[in-house]
Amino acid sequence: MTDATGASTVPAVEAVHTSKRFGATTALHDVSMSIAPGSTHALVGRNGAGKSTLVSLLTGLQSPDAGAIAFDGKPAPPVADRSAWRRRVACVFQRSTIIPDLSVAENLFLNRQGGDNGSLVRWGALRRKAAELLQEYAVDVDPAARAGDLGVEQRQLVEIARALSQGARFIILDEPTARLDATAIDRLFGRLRALSATGVTMLFISHHLQEIYSVCDTVTVLRDARHVLTAPVADVDHDALVAAMTGEAVGLTEVEARPPVGDDTRVALGLKDLTLHGSYSGIDVDVRAGEIVGVTGSGSSGKVALAETVGGLRRPTSGTVSVGDAPVPPGSVPAALAAGIGLVPQDRHREGLIPLLSIAENATLPIAGSFGRFGYVAPGRLRDTARSFIDRYDIHAEGPSAPVSSLSGGNAQKVVLARALSTAPSVLVLINPTAGVDVRSKESLLGAVRAAADTGTAVLMVSDELDDLRHCDRVLVMFHGRVVAALPAGWSDTDVVAAVEGVNR
Amino acid sequence: SSTTPSADKTDAKGGQIAVDLPRADSDFWNSYAKYIPQYAKDSGINLMTPTNSQNDIAKLVANTQALTSQGAKAIVMAPQDTGAIATTLTQLEQKKIPVVTVDTRPDKGNVFMVVRADNRAYGQKACEFLGTKLGGKGKVIEFQGSLSSVNGRDRSEAFAECMSSKFPGITVFAEPTDWEGAKASAALQTRLAQHPDINGIYMQAGGVFLAPTLQLLRTKNLLVPPSDPKHIFIVSNDGIPQEFDAIRKGEIDATVSQPADLYAKYALFYAKAAVDGKTFQPGKTDHDSTIVKVREGLLEDQLPAPLVTKDNVDDSALWGNQIGK
Amino acid sequence: MTTVPARLSGIRLARMRDLTLVPAILLLLVVGAIVDPVFLSSANIVNVLQQQTELSLLVLAETIILIGGRFDLSLESTVGLAPALGVALVIPAASNGLGTSWPSALAVPIILLVGLLVGALNGLLILRFGLSAFIVTLGMLIVLRGLQIGITGGQNLFELPPSVLYLGNATWLGLPLSIWLCGLLFAIGIAALGWFRHGRAVYAIGGNVDAARAAGIRSDRVIWIVFMVGGTLAALAGLLMTGRLGSVAAAQGQGMIFTVFAAAVIGGVSMDGGKGTLFGALCGVLVLGLINNILTLAGVSAQWIQAVYGLIILVALILARVTTGKAQDS
Amino acid sequence: MTTVPARLSGIRLARMRDLTLVPAILLLLVVGAIVDPVFLSSANIVNVLQQQTELSLLVLAETIILIGGRFDLSLESTVGLAPALGVALVIPAASNGLGTSWPSALAVPIILLVGLLVGALNGLLILRFGLSAFIVTLGMLIVLRGLQIGITGGQNLFELPPSVLYLGNATWLGLPLSIWLCGLLFAIGIAALGWFRHGRAVYAIGGNVDAARAAGIRSDRVIWIVFMVGGTLAALAGLLMTGRLGSVAAAQGQGMIFTVFAAAVIGGVSMDGGKGTLFGALCGVLVLGLINNILTLAGVSAQWIQAVYGLIILVALILARVTTGKAQDS
Numbered sequence A: 001m002t003d004a005t006g007a008s009t010v011p012a013v014e015a016v017h018t019s020k021r022f023g024a025t026t027a028l029h030d031v032s033m034s035i036a037p038g039s040t041h042a043l044v045g046r047n048g049a050g051k052s053t054l055v056s057l058l059t060g061l062q063s064p065d066a067g068a069i070a071f072d073g074k075p076a077p078p079v080a081d082r083s084a085w086r087r088r089v090a091c092v093f094q095r096s097t098i099i100p101d102l103s104v105a106e107n108l109f110l111n112r113q114g115g116d117n118g119s120l121v122r123w124g125a126l127r128r129k130a131a132e133l134l135q136e137y138a139v140d141v142d143p144a145a146r147a148g149d150l151g152v153e154q155r156q157l158v159e160i161a162r163a164l165s166q167g168a169r170f171i172i173l174d175e176p177t178a179r180l181d182a183t184a185i186d187r188l189f190g191r192l193r194a195l196s197a198t199g200v201t202m203l204f205i206s207h208h209l210q211e212i213y214s215v216c217d218t219v220t221v222l223r224d225a226r227h228v229l230t231a232p233v234a235d236v237d238h239d240a241l242v243a244a245m246t247g248e249a250v251g252l253t254e255v256e257a258r259p260p261v262g263d264d265t266r267v268a269l270g271l272k273d274l275t276l277h278g279s280y281s282g283i284d285v286d287v288r289a290g291e292i293v294g295v296t297g298s299g300s301s302g303k304v305a306l307a308e309t310v311g312g313l314r315r316p317t318s319g320t321v322s323v324g325d326a327p328v329p330p331g332s333v334p335a336a337l338a339a340g341i342g343l344v345p346q347d348r349h350r351e352g353l354i355p356l357l358s359i360a361e362n363a364t365l366p367i368a369g370s371f372g373r374f375g376y377v378a379p380g381r382l383r384d385t386a387r388s389f390i391d392r393y394d395i396h397a398e399g400p401s402a403p404v405s406s407l408s409g410g411n412a413q414k415v416v417l418a419r420a421l422s423t424a425p426s427v428l429v430l431i432n433p434t435a436g437v438d439v440r441s442k443e444s445l446l447g448a449v450r451a452a453a454d455t456g457t458a459v460l461m462v463s464d465e466l467d468d469l470r471h472c473d474r475v476l477v478m479f480h481g482r483v484v485a486a487l488p489a490g491w492s493d494t495d496v497v498a499a500v501e502g503v504n505r
Numbered sequence B: 001s002s003t004t005p006s007a008d009k010t011d012a013k014g015g016q017i018a019v020d021l022p023r024a025d026s027d028f029w030n031s032y033a034k035y036i037p038q039y040a041k042d043s044g045i046n047l048m049t050p051t052n053s054q055n056d057i058a059k060l061v062a063n064t065q066a067l068t069s070q071g072a073k074a075i076v077m078a079p080q081d082t083g084a085i086a087t088t089l090t091q092l093e094q095k096k097i098p099v100v101t102v103d104t105r106p107d108k109g110n111v112f113m114v115v116r117a118d119n120r121a122y123g124q125k126a127c128e129f130l131g132t133k134l135g136g137k138g139k140v141i142e143f144q145g146s147l148s149s150v151n152g153r154d155r156s157e158a159f160a161e162c163m164s165s166k167f168p169g170i171t172v173f174a175e176p177t178d179w180e181g182a183k184a185s186a187a188l189q190t191r192l193a194q195h196p197d198i199n200g201i202y203m204q205a206g207g208v209f210l211a212p213t214l215q216l217l218r219t220k221n222l223l224v225p226p227s228d229p230k231h232i233f234i235v236s237n238d239g240i241p242q243e244f245d246a247i248r249k250g251e252i253d254a255t256v257s258q259p260a261d262l263y264a265k266y267a268l269f270y271a272k273a274a275v276d277g278k279t280f281q282p283g284k285t286d287h288d289s290t291i292v293k294v295r296e297g298l299l300e301d302q303l304p305a306p307l308v309t310k311d312n313v314d315d316s317a318l319w320g321n322q323i324g325k
Numbered sequence C, D: 001m002t003t004v005p006a007r008l009s010g011i012r013l014a015r016m017r018d019l020t021l022v023p024a025i026l027l028l029l030v031v032g033a034i035v036d037p038v039f040l041s042s043a044n045i046v047n048v049l050q051q052q053t054e055l056s057l058l059v060l061a062e063t064i065i066l067i068g069g070r071f072d073l074s075l076e077s078t079v080g081l082a083p084a085l086g087v088a089l090v091i092p093a094a095s096n097g098l099g100t101s102w103p104s105a106l107a108v109p110i111i112l113l114v115g116l117l118v119g120a121l122n123g124l125l126i127l128r129f130g131l132s133a134f135i136v137t138l139g140m141l142i143v144l145r146g147l148q149i150g151i152t153g154g155q156n157l158f159e160l161p162p163s164v165l166y167l168g169n170a171t172w173l174g175l176p177l178s179i180w181l182c183g184l185l186f187a188i189g190i191a192a193l194g195w196f197r198h199g200r201a202v203y204a205i206g207g208n209v210d211a212a213r214a215a216g217i218r219s220d221r222v223i224w225i226v227f228m229v230g231g232t233l234a235a236l237a238g239l240l241m242t243g244r245l246g247s248v249a250a251a252q253g254q255g256m257i258f259t260v261f262a263a264a265v266i267g268g269v270s271m272d273g274g275k276g277t278l279f280g281a282l283c284g285v286l287v288l289g290l291i292n293n294i295l296t297l298a299g300v301s302a303q304w305i306q307a308v309y310g311l312i313i314l315v316a317l318i319l320a321r322v323t324t325g326k327a328q329d330s
Ligand SMILES: Nc1ncnc2c1ncn2[C@@H]1O[C@H](COP(=O)(O)OP(=O)(O)OP(=O)(O)O)[C@@H](O)[C@H]1O
Pocket: A022, A023, A025, A026, A027, A045, A046, A047, A048, A049, A050, A051, A052, A053, A054, A094, A406, A407, A408, A409, A410, A438, C004, C005
């Protein structure tokens, strides 16, 4: 089968009527999708729609309960034949597949350290090859470094470089940008366009719809484990896409402007000459009650460390954090909590959630003492509180006693937010609160943050996402550990990007 | 596996006797275990299936309780941990179940009879033999048992006292081994490097120390006849057949034969006597031993433990010469 | 390694996992009754329970520590050292005491205090110095056992003050006091871990220590307390054993720690932390106790009893796996 | 728990961690020389090395298994069972054999095969049935030890064929063959784990089994092979020990597994998988061996030797922690 131009019309990859169940959950129901050779195909859907499950079928990590996978019109290899799969498809998985105790070089060439067939590992050659690869993708990482010592972004870049380097003609990227800053994303897209030009087929998953429009040509939408539509991106506008994902025909509401916070409002959070060697220095910021202050900057700007310091996770070298007029004892989360600071940490898997515990317990960890005397946690009161959180923050779950490990990313993030707000804090610190969260959930998450601010909570929000920052009353931009710009509401995207890149200095 | 006889059946036979074996991983106790059913059959004793407490006092207590539930009329045991049995003995006494202990004497509590050879005498005999052979001077290495075992402690103390009082010219290196052959072998190897002139070895248990010692000496070419000045005099303890073989070959010089057969025989004898309501008094017995009153409520029949040397190694009365034959 | 949690409510799941061993226990009861009618007599059942009291206290201690994501091998040596030290300090030198002859009313408090201090020391080394729990408590195990031998010269101590004998010996309302005590402590433990903030904090720390810390739990302090509670419970177990056996054996407790882990893990407690319940662990203790009792009653030959015992444990595990259909953690 | 990110090259870091124990070894050498000049004599050093050969083979096996993220407690029972079975099948019933009297040339192959099969069975139960490695190998430990007692009737086996004695006894070029053998096996192990894809796969699996699988590593197969290699090495250790001690003791290997873990963990191998090197583990073995030797030479009293030994291990750990400044994993 060839079309008029002589190009093959056999789909490069095809999922035919695939279904997959996990216990009681149907993750995919009779989903078919075909990806034309050389196209850059987007896969979108809300959290838990089944995207990652489809990826696990397409990469052969799991086999479908029903239906089949085909590459270039030929049936997929048996699940056991991993090398045959790897020749056909490379993938950047949503969950990190970096092995922390191995070097970057070895992670890049895992299981092919000695070339594709050799079994002797020549470390020098391996490191050189790795260095070349990293340079080719402009990743500034020492190939001999221990992978576990890398930052989140660098790790993500290593994973991407690894997938791109495998030489497969079909590449899947499952939310590759969730942990990257704007520049890195730009570089990645440049790379993807170049690859696409060489005829590589790509499947791209993201919750940032504008990314879909900028790199993809076709889009497939999944909703509740079912296929909803496949169409050229040009044919579906933003609102139509969101409607397909959510099943509701409502356009995204414009971000409502917030009434400005008066200068006479009391300062709820004060940072005085705060310094942490190696991360940031001389930070002076006041956040007024009810004010939302955004902080952004590139990966090495120190923004996350700053927020973690306020939350009590790090101890500053010098300077003070004060809530109201009282200084907060440094480096202690309990002290920060007692002072009225709530924290949404950066990585919900690593420091946000305790996977085996229920939603109720996770959401109420800091207030567990309030459910009874002598530390008694009355199950009824715990459940009631958790139910009210589930309602208030729109958490989609079976109930308060479901383990958080059964939640999708967006809902899990809402649990973390609920926990931070459970103490009714006067200061709320958020770090990348919407990473990996779908559009609808993002809205409700940010809505909850705004609602908290409306009741007088001072919010410090660290984020790379312009959509998040739009909710802020002002945005501070950090560069190499210092605040280099303070943008009042009404900024344009280019202002922020320029400041983040340090252009206006 | 085996079915347990019901209580009334046993009453007809005059009551069943229970035996708990102390461990299953020692040649000496395995020989004892083999003698038990044999002598039970010979003297028409209704024996329950022996239990094994695997050198664990908690298991011994559990076994005793189970045996009592199953209707034992007398219990033979060999508590390796002689302090920890006191409460159990009191309970058994309250239930009027007589107890015979073998090899060890409980530190506290009453039993019908202790059947035992004198472990202090073992140490003493070994010391005197070595002291005489070495002419009162030289260097001796001693493989001690575990410090937490009363038998090991008795042997060590008696050996040490005898050496320091009678043979002050002999240096003793006491090596703690926890009854492990590998530890003894390592200690001997180290000591021989440090003191190549070691000329005597006392091992407190042939079952564990014999093979490792001989193997090491063999590789060091030190396994030479007594006539050779390089000969190392070795006294062992237990009386297993392998020790006798070694004595015959001139590889070791003596061993103290612990009477496994007599232990089994007289343990059952006293257990049956207790069930039959007999009593005993201190004094000489009809089997070449003496009953001593150690303390109120505790009689001990001290069986003879002969020192076996090249001269009497073929004596067919020794238990080590009877098994497997 | 990775578990595939069915999408069941956490509570229901936990309850079900807890009950895994109940069929096994029922089966053992039936088998025991067939093997020997004596088995079901109340005297025998009480014996089985009493024999397991010390083990169960150690399992209680180890389970809490395991749930908190740590490890304590030294518990078994505390079982010996704590009573040995407590007794040696109060009895006269003539009975192998240390010669201090403190008032004998102090014995029990000293014993418990020793346990507490050992736990505190373990916690200190592990938390403050950041040492591996495995290796610290292994070192501690050797040191404590060595200390006991050093202090007592390897002798058993059998001149015990009545206060030391009391707990392991007394009978209340027809049941040994030690059984009441264990029951009470397990009830407290189950309540504390299930319904109290501090107990839930232990689960949180074991499940994800970084998250627990970020949520404001003082994880170091909680774990330190857990180690101290564990040490104290081990000392109490030693006290019960001393009373039950009527002396402090030089090797008291030796070799118990394997059984402790076996009971906990059979009972569904994960070695990786954050998972398992005290009720499950208690079932594990019962299973092991019943197997032992039945093998003794059945008169399995001494030569093969150990192999049979091991085999039954293995088969029980495989059955548990097949019936619940759940992979276990390594 | 969380590691302090230092921007050091991975290799350099690993090498540094490897060398952690070298100062300790040097210190021990100095102390030993002061305690007794004999210590540094080549005869004594050879003795120390030879005494550690069996332990070191077990540590080699356990280290590979630990790096792969698993656990094997049953190694110590293979040390006893494999030689016992191999020997019992070839010697006459009169010498406590099983009466099969197979040709004695088969003894050594049988011994190694038994080890391999035990490893294979462990792997099967753990991987196919998804059982916990801790509990499977604990059950196996009890079963195997029980089998050994069952087969031999608890007797030591004294009548050994010369082929069984050879490896543990022979001397080549002035050094015991067992030392050459250990050296060779460690060299092979270090090369395989450091420079070969299959060895690196073990690290990958231990570090993150999902990632390893995604990279196309057949993790189950690799881990199964690791268990089989481990079992075979344990059988070989048993063979060496049998030769060195001249008999198969009924309790051969009993209690070794604690020392095995201690050596591995002191040597920097993590109980969590994916971390550690064979060189480090070997250093751990040496440290323990030297401590033992020095304590013997110094003639520390039997009463206190255990406490001193444990204390030295603890202090060594704290020193290692202070000098390298790195937290250890739990
Ligand atoms: N291994 C698993 N066991 C049980 N349920 C699973 C498993 N993997 C996925 N699921 C369930 O399948 C559904 C689809 O999950 P999937 O990971 O495909 O979602 P997703 O679209 O990738 O979501 P997100 O945007 O959050 O990444 C979810 O309800 C999830 O809970």
